[in-house]
Amino acid sequence: MTAVLRLETINFSTMKRSNEEVKGIDDGGMSALMKHNNRTQIQETYEVKSKRDTEIDIQRSKYNITFKEMNYKKIKNLQNILHRNNQAGAFQMVFDFQDLEEFERKQFYNKDYSKNKANMILAYLKEQGILERFELLELIVHNDEKNPHFHLTFSGFDKILNNWGVNEFFRPVVDYAPQYKNNEPIYKKIDKGKHRGKYLLDENGNKIIKTQAVRKSILQDIQDNWNDFLIKNHQPYRNKKEITSLLQFKKSIWRRFSKETKEIVYLLRQKEKELIRAKRANDIKKYNLTFAPKTK
Secondary structure, eight states, rough: OOOEEEEEESSSEEEEEEEEEOGGGGGTHHHHHHHHHHTOOOHHHHHHHOOSSOOOOGGGGGGEEEEEOHHHHHHHHHHHSSOOOOOOEEEEEEEEEEEHHHHHHHHHTTTHHHHHHHHHHHHHHHHTTTTTTEEEEEEEOOOSSSSEEEEEEEEEEEEETTTOOOOOEEEHHHHHHEEEEETTOOOOOOOSSSSTTTTOOOOOOOOOOOOOEEEEEHHHHHHHHHHHHHHTOSSOOGGGGOOSSSOOOHHHTTTSSSSSHHHHHHHHHHHHHHHHHHHHHHHHHHHHHHSSOOOO
């Protein structure tokens, strides 16, 4: 049995993701997400799935359970905070319980049983520091699809930073790298006053090179930590995101890999995702350019 964790950010403005248009919060995207999760408006767009279509059995929607309900006031409160158009104003986490026997799946129909799983998820998110930083707007378990899964929608406003902080939390800055153009370094220039346009110099009279932030995605860490949390709490589930679809390793082997080896596997997984996107978009030129074997 597996308990797969996935995450998707929600911007204020409409954006393209995997060649599909995703409505932003300011364009009604959050309202549509709320309606979809409440099953008053069903759309495939708002399911955070992995290579699977949405198949909702409306006859089983009565078994869906809402533990915390989102409303228009909460959405309006988000919009009233000063934000950029491309700001990540919210994010959704999905905990998907898969590979269950029929009797195991039906156990989630029971509110007390699902509440126990919801509390387990919240305990994990508290351990990861997510609950203390981001307000939980909605918590729903869907039992009307193939697998029972929990949708948790969060505000993107970081209560500790007192600012929007989705990128800062999930993609923290780990370094600063010099900027180059045509293999030549780019230097800082004065942008105001009578010396505008001249190079900015350090105390020794040397030009100062421009730098850009290098960020690290910690989603894989959160997924790995979720797997460790399940083991620690004697749960029968495992998070299968830990094993790449390109290279199938037993968990016992995977855990022996060094951090460097795991990074290589993560890179291969990312390349596979890019390949799949190129195929879906029928972008043969991009596919050949990126993945076709080089010939002499």
